[in-house]
Amino acid sequence: MLHSLIHLGNVLVLASFLVRDILWLRLLSILAGLSFVGFFTFGPSPAREPVAWNVVFIALNVVQIAMLLRERRPVVLTDDEEKLHRAVFRGLARRACRRLFRAGRWLTLDAGDVLVAQGEALARLVVLASGTLRVEAEGRTLAELHEGRLVGEMCFVSGGVTSARVVANEPTRVLEWDSAKLRELLDRDPALREGFTAVIGRDLVHKLRSSSQPTSRTSLPHE
Amino acid sequence: MPVSSPVVGEPLGSAIESLEVVDADGHVRSLSTVFARSDALVLCVRQLGCVACSEQVALLRARLDELVRLDVAPWILACAPVVDLAPWITRQGLDDSGIRVCTDPTLAVHRALGLHRGFWRAWGLRAAIGFASAFSHGFLPGRFRGDVSQQAGALLVTRDGMVRALVRSEHLGDHVPLVALIEATLRARVSEADFHV
Incomplete structure (x- = not known):
């Protein structure tokens, strides 16, 4: 089960390359990052470096998604x-x-x-x-x-x-x-x-x- | 004999007005005819394959209605042989656009305006960034036609013959700030109003 996280992560990366909407690309990238974090934390060969890098990528994408959502909110005028x-x-x-x-x-x-x-x-x-x-x-x-x-x-x-x-x-x-x-x-x-x-x-x-x-x-x- | 560069806020001067350009039909005209009846904005472009100049022309076209409303005649001055002008005009979608195009392969006008020219201005790092920026916006380069080292610029002259703005691009990709030129036109127009509020 944990072994398959690396494949799930790469499939999600692949899927992110196929979408055109930047919001979906970032969401899929976060899910892929979480899969990699899971694999390199709990999998058969734990490693700190890939976990650290993926946490950075996830954090960056979370911030960017928050900004995108803010920009996409409907504008209400009086x-x-x-x-x-x-x-x-x-x-x-x-x-x-x-x-x-x-x-x-x-x-x-x-x-x-x-x-x-x-x-x-x-x-x-x-x-x-x-x-x-x-x-x-x-x-x-x-x-x-x-x-x-x-x-x-x-x-x-x-x-x-x-x-x-x-x-x-x-x-x-x-x-x-x-x-x-x-x-x-x-x-x-x-x-x-x-x-x-x-x-x-x-x-x-x-x-x-x-x-x-x-x-x-x-x-x-x-x- | 070298012609002294125009100065913003001063008359263009007969020396520059007497310089000649050629339109796409091969007719030679002096610059004075460009500035004859209305305000005129002359956008000087680089060689006709320049990707950043294609973007600049698109930006000019986007503001064409505004310029026409302000009674500013838009001109484009190239530095390529006359024979290359017509295909470029069509490629840029300028046929019947209201933007008139002419060229000065001798670069006499470019020199008179003091526009920059140099190898690294066209091939240096900033030029490469300018190229990449225009390319990323969907503009494609064409074949070199004209002086490759010559840089772009713009001249705004109002109908009273006064130079209102002069822009000299430093490097390939330095776009002429059209909004600043329009603001200069507005400043000239304000003086024509009956009241000032």
Whole structure:
């Protein structure tokens, strides 16, 4: 019985070579390792070295499996986050999106609240989740921003101070990031940075195209 | 007479703009026509069999929509004989892609941009790692066509003639950071907005 553990272990190694899913490969490798540990501990010719090495392999695979399972867990987003993901960040993986959303903070504004002041060295980036905002300068409304639009992306991209202020038209919900923290997060995750840059590009192009209108209404195409 | 390298934040300069490249149909055009109407991103690739350059082209194609949205015309500049261009364009799936391809077998443009060139940049350890990385991503090498020692790079020039970014790859496999080039384009676009928020 114990003698056959060496064959069982090798059959499991063989089986692990045949599967394509890395999780199953690691699981089979652990079972194979356990068979080898059993054979070299209790079998006809006990040996410490193969046992020690197989314990290392098993431990490594256990850690990797734990990481894989964590990555494969379904990502649950709140209603607000889900809405933003669908409207603005649909090109990003849900897990990356959750990381992005959790790095920011949600704010609720009342009508008339000033989100961004004119002449401010803005160190925040904001995405509008619901409600509307107006961009105004010298008493003139330059643009109206609707769900999914960004605020502060120009300062985020090129620095400088704001040339207009942004005011809530109605009860409005926004997600706000500290620019420095957001930049740090994006620098750590190249895929997230690529996706976020695409979002900023889309938003900026939309604003530039809308700016020829007297009072531009900038919202996402689905609205 | 040597042409001085472009400097980021300064105009490209007529000396470089007057340099000539050849498109796949054999038409000779000056670089000034490349930068004529819109922003232009010129991706300089190595010899046409380069596996890492195939990967770089695939990365460029993946961001093509974004570049077009930002009104950036993407170009690829090779360093191979003109006759090899058309088969390579087809192999890379660039026919009718919106990415225009031209070549400069004389390497005059590459030299003017100050792109690196050297044996160990193409055959050293880092190059081998770059090769293995691209190969592991499913890209296959082709036959050497063009200057084997020449390294890749990229130049982003906005419609006002200003150099917004210049990238010089050190070794085979050093990909041009497209996201950084797009961010440079965004910075240029911000200045066109009616308001700055």
